[in-house]
Structures are given as C-alpha cells and as structure tokens.
Amino acid sequence: MGREVTSGGPRTGAGVRRRGLRRRPEPVRARRPWGGAVSTAPVRRLVAQPPLRYLSSAEPWWALAYVATGAGLGAVSLLVLGVLIGLGLLLSVIGVGVLMPVGAVLLSIPLAEIERRRLRMLEEPGAPAAEAMHAPVEQPGLRPWLAVRLREQVTWREFAYAVVFATVFLVVNLALLVPTVLLGAMLAVPPWVAYRTGQPEALILTAISLPAVPVALYGYGAVAALQARLARLLLYPPDDGGPERDAQVVELTRSRARLADAFETERHLIQRDLHDGAQQRLVALVMTLGLAELELDGAERGGGEEAVRQGAELVKRARGEAKEALTELRDLVHGIHPQVLTDRGLAAAVSEVAVRCPVPVRVELEVAERLPRQVEATAYFVVSEALTNVAKHSGASSAVVSGGWSAGKLTVTVHDDGVGGAALRVGSGLQGLADRAAVVGGRLVLSSPPGGPTALNLEVPCPPSSSASS
Known part of the structure; x- marks a missing residue:
C-alpha cells in the first residue's frame, strides 16, 4: 500500500487525512494562498494591536485583496444568480422554469468552496473541501445526486450565503472600494501634475490625503x-x-452504511454456511439413522447377524456425521464470537488465534484487566483478520501481535515481515475492521509499503471493566 490509512472515527495526528478531511492548522505559521510565511493571527485580532504594528504588517493589504476579490466575485455571482432566476421566471410558462432556480442553488456549492479558500487570505482556519462537507451519493446518475444535494442542509446554507454574498457583501465592498479609488487618485495624481506642470502647490492635495491612509x-x-x-x-x-464535526458526521454516515452492508453480507455468509455445511450434515445424519432403523428392523424379523452388523455400521457412521455437524456448528459460532473471548478475555483469545495460524506468531499482548465487551470483540476480530491476511497474502515467515492496555487506551499492533503492498479498499475486510474500530471510538492505521513490512495498528480509548459484559 505504501501509505497510511485510517478509520472514520475521530482522528488526530499525521497521516490521517482521508476523503477531504483536514486538520485544523496549527497556530504557529501559515502560508498565504500564493506563498509567503506570515503570522496566523486573524485580521480582526490584529486590528486591536498597536497601530504601528498593524499598519506596518501585510494584513491591511491582504484585507484589501479580500475586499477587492469579493467585489469582483460578488458581481459575477449576482449576474449569474439574476440570470438564472430571471430565466426561471420566463420559462415557468412552459413548465421548465424550475430548473433555473435549482441551478442557482447548486451553483452556490462551488461558490462556497471558493469562499473557504478566500478565507485563508485572512488566515481564518481552513475548512474541509466541498466534497467532504456534503454527504456521499451512493447511486450513480444525475437524479440521485440532485436528490441528495437538494435535501442537504449544507446546500441550503451555502445558497443563503451566496445570496448574502451577491447582495449585501457586494454593496459593502463597492462602497469601500469607491473611496479607495478616489484616495489612490488623490495620492498619485497631484505628484504627477506637479512634475508635469512644475506647480508644487498640487502636492497639497496629497498631503491632505495622507492622514486618510491609516483610516x-x-x-x-x-x-x-x-x-x-x-x-x-x-x-x-x-x-x-x-467544520470538523461536519466532516466527522459525514464520515460516520459513510461508515454506518458500510457496516450495514457488511452485516448483511455476514448474515448471508452465515446462512450459506449453515445450508451448505451443518444442514447437509444433519440431513445425511437423518438418512443414515433411517437406514440403520431399517436394518435393525430386518434383524428383528430374522435377518441374521449380517443385518445387525450393517445396522451397527450405519449407527457408527451416523455418530461420525453428528460429530462433524457439531464441529461445523462450533466453528461457525466461534467465528461469530469465540467462547474463549467471553470466558478468559482478549489475551487468551488472541493466543488461541495465533496457535491456529499457519505462520509462526509471537504474542506479546499485556492486558491484565477485562475490557468492555465491544472493545475486546473489535480487537479480537482485528487480530483474527490480520493474521488471516498474513497467512493468505503476505508471504511472511513470522508475525508478532503486541500491545496492551495503558492509561485508558488499548493498543494492538500486528506486524509481519511479508511482501507488503496491502491496501484498504471499499468492501474489503480491512475497511470493515476500520469501521468496527470507528464504532467504538477507535482508529485503525495500516502501514504496508511495497516490499514490506506490514504493520496494522489499532487504538481504542476505553476504561477497564470488571466483567466482559460491561
């Protein structure tokens, strides 16, 4: 895989971005949209600083750039929105006018993303990209996309912003830019006139205008x-x-949808295993017992020792089929929730999984206390799936399961010396484990560069539990 991937739960730290989710910038240094390292204090706070400090900084000029670009963008937005709404009114007589206002609403989505980028000119905290703010559209096609977008609250918030931006903000920006142009003319034209005409009296206008610059x-x-x-x-x-909460809600919604699909798939797998395995064994058992009954009835009617011997063989075979059916049922139940995990806890259950793995596995898991049942089950299935992948795909010669519980956090790492290149894909077993981890508030981080090694790390915040049932 060659990169780190994480679950959809709350995340911090490096290497945890996925589907547009961004960290809030650290309050140390930031870069303008077009380069240049500057202070990260917002303009509204710098205005309260000593005048010389504020006036000597680049902040007023970035503020002017923000106002000027806002005026231009607002004028274009007003024109586009006005044309679309006007066309909608004109075309309403033929029944297609509603498409134009809908288009105006949808155009507010890219406008809102542009504004999120413009806010960085003032060093406002960055926001997630538009695709991270909006819910995913699971079905292809224009109609499902429109249905999802027009039902979202965020779309209508962005449309409300577009209306205010193209009206109120535009008027305010133009009202500020007109005096700015006049002030610039008062500062630039008199020196030029004095130079061309040789009349220094024109510089009086420039001198009068200078106090207006700091204002x-x-x-x-x-x-x-x-x-x-x-x-x-x-x-x-x-x-x-x-914005962080919005992005988390979107990701948790996606995670819940994936879990629902995974649970439905597991249900069908259990149904298939019961039908193809234990049920067939039980059917064969019933038939074998029926044949044994016929043989024993024949023996009672004088069939002799041969009938008794055949009946005994059938009973013996039926006993073997019953054992095989019982074994298959135990394996099926073990896959749902192993009994050793309930009885003895996570460390013992992981040790049992390691013993069954065809690749040599060393277990260094220190968990003295019983943890909440959901946390133990999540950690168990992470280890079980990871060791299954090690045995099937990694080509590893050995693996290590390490970790433990400390300071209210369970950490489990599965490391192997295989070929690497593992990937977290939608619908994969690893994605399902990441979603399981997100449900209990944890995160799953996979590092598997081509050539190996592979390390799968699970972190789950949890208190100790006096019993597995907590």
Missing part, C-alpha cells in the same frame, strides 16, 4: 474581518461543532 487601512481590516466572520456563521452554523 482606510483600518477600514479594510474591519470590513474584511466582519465579512469573514459572517461568512463562517452562514457556512457553519454556531453550536454544531464547526
């Missing part, structure tokens, strides 16, 4: 900070946990 710079910062704050409030309502 304008503060105005840019205040307006930009206010717009950025309003934009975030519209794109992310308060008290919803912010």
Whole structure:
C-alpha cells in the first residue's frame, strides 16, 4: 500500500487525512494562498494591536485583496444568480422554469468552496473541501445526486450565503472600494501634475490625503474581518461543532452504511454456511439413522447377524456425521464470537488465534484487566483478520501481535515481515475492521509499503471493566 490509512472515527495526528478531511492548522505559521510565511493571527485580532504594528504588517493589504476579490466575485455571482432566476421566471410558462432556480442553488456549492479558500487570505482556519462537507451519493446518475444535494442542509446554507454574498457583501465592498479609488487618485495624481506642470502647490492635495491612509487601512481590516466572520456563521452554523464535526458526521454516515452492508453480507455468509455445511450434515445424519432403523428392523424379523452388523455400521457412521455437524456448528459460532473471548478475555483469545495460524506468531499482548465487551470483540476480530491476511497474502515467515492496555487506551499492533503492498479498499475486510474500530471510538492505521513490512495498528480509548459484559 505504501501509505497510511485510517478509520472514520475521530482522528488526530499525521497521516490521517482521508476523503477531504483536514486538520485544523496549527497556530504557529501559515502560508498565504500564493506563498509567503506570515503570522496566523486573524485580521480582526490584529486590528486591536498597536497601530504601528498593524499598519506596518501585510494584513491591511491582504484585507484589501479580500475586499477587492469579493467585489469582483460578488458581481459575477449576482449576474449569474439574476440570470438564472430571471430565466426561471420566463420559462415557468412552459413548465421548465424550475430548473433555473435549482441551478442557482447548486451553483452556490462551488461558490462556497471558493469562499473557504478566500478565507485563508485572512488566515481564518481552513475548512474541509466541498466534497467532504456534503454527504456521499451512493447511486450513480444525475437524479440521485440532485436528490441528495437538494435535501442537504449544507446546500441550503451555502445558497443563503451566496445570496448574502451577491447582495449585501457586494454593496459593502463597492462602497469601500469607491473611496479607495478616489484616495489612490488623490495620492498619485497631484505628484504627477506637479512634475508635469512644475506647480508644487498640487502636492497639497496629497498631503491632505495622507492622514486618510491609516483610516482606510483600518477600514479594510474591519470590513474584511466582519465579512469573514459572517461568512463562517452562514457556512457553519454556531453550536454544531464547526467544520470538523461536519466532516466527522459525514464520515460516520459513510461508515454506518458500510457496516450495514457488511452485516448483511455476514448474515448471508452465515446462512450459506449453515445450508451448505451443518444442514447437509444433519440431513445425511437423518438418512443414515433411517437406514440403520431399517436394518435393525430386518434383524428383528430374522435377518441374521449380517443385518445387525450393517445396522451397527450405519449407527457408527451416523455418530461420525453428528460429530462433524457439531464441529461445523462450533466453528461457525466461534467465528461469530469465540467462547474463549467471553470466558478468559482478549489475551487468551488472541493466543488461541495465533496457535491456529499457519505462520509462526509471537504474542506479546499485556492486558491484565477485562475490557468492555465491544472493545475486546473489535480487537479480537482485528487480530483474527490480520493474521488471516498474513497467512493468505503476505508471504511472511513470522508475525508478532503486541500491545496492551495503558492509561485508558488499548493498543494492538500486528506486524509481519511479508511482501507488503496491502491496501484498504471499499468492501474489503480491512475497511470493515476500520469501521468496527470507528464504532467504538477507535482508529485503525495500516502501514504496508511495497516490499514490506506490514504493520496494522489499532487504538481504542476505553476504561477497564470488571466483567466482559460491561
């Protein structure tokens, strides 16, 4: 695989990005959209700094860039939204006008993503990409995509932002840019006139305009900070946990859907195993006992020793078939939830799995306390699936299961010296394990570069439990 992949639970740390989920930037250093390392303090906080510190920084000019690009983007957005809504009204007489307002709503999705990127000009915390904010569309085609998007709350929040951005924000930005252009003219034109005409009196206008420069710079910062704050409030309502919570909800929704599919698949597998295995054994057992009954009835009617011997052979064969059926049922139940895990805990169950693995496995798992039942089951199946993959696909000569419980966290690592190249794919067993880990609040990290080695690490926060039933 050559890269780290994780489950859909809450995650931190390096190497945990998946499907657009991003970490909140660290409050140390950040980069502007077009390069250049700068302070990460938002503009609204820098405005409260000492005047010389603020005016000598690049923040007012980034604020001006934010306002100027907002005016241009707002004008284009107003034009597009107006055209679509106007066409919708005109075409409503032939019954297709509703498509235009729908298009206006959907166009707010890329506009919101552009605004998330523009917020970085003011060093607002980064937000997930648009595809991470929206729920996944499981079915192909335009109609399912439209049905999902138009039912989402985030789509209508983005449309509300687009309307405000193309109206209120546009008016405010233009109202600020017009005096800016006049101020620029007052600063630039008089020196040029004085140079061309030789009349230094024209520089008086420039001198009069100079005190307005710091006022304008503060105005840019205040307006930009206010717009950025309003934009975030519209794109992310308060008290919803912010963009990280939105992305987590989306990923947990996907994880729940995958688990539902996995459970349905497991149900069909159990049904197939019962039908093809234990049920066939029991049918054969019934038939064998029926034949034995016929032979013994014949012996009672004078069939002789041969009939008795054949009846005894049939009973013996029926006994063997009953044992085989019982073994298959035990194996099936063991795959659902092994009895040793319930009776003796995680360490003993993992040791039993290691003994059955055809590849030599060393177990270094220190779990003195009983853990919650769901946590033990998750860790057990992670180890079981990992060792199955080691035996089938890795070409490894040995494997190690290590870890333990400490400070309220269970850590289990399965390491092998195989060829590597394992991958986490949708519908795979490893993806199912990652979803299991997410359900109990844990995460699964797989590192398997081509050539090996492979390490599968499970981390689950959990308290100790006095019994497995907790």
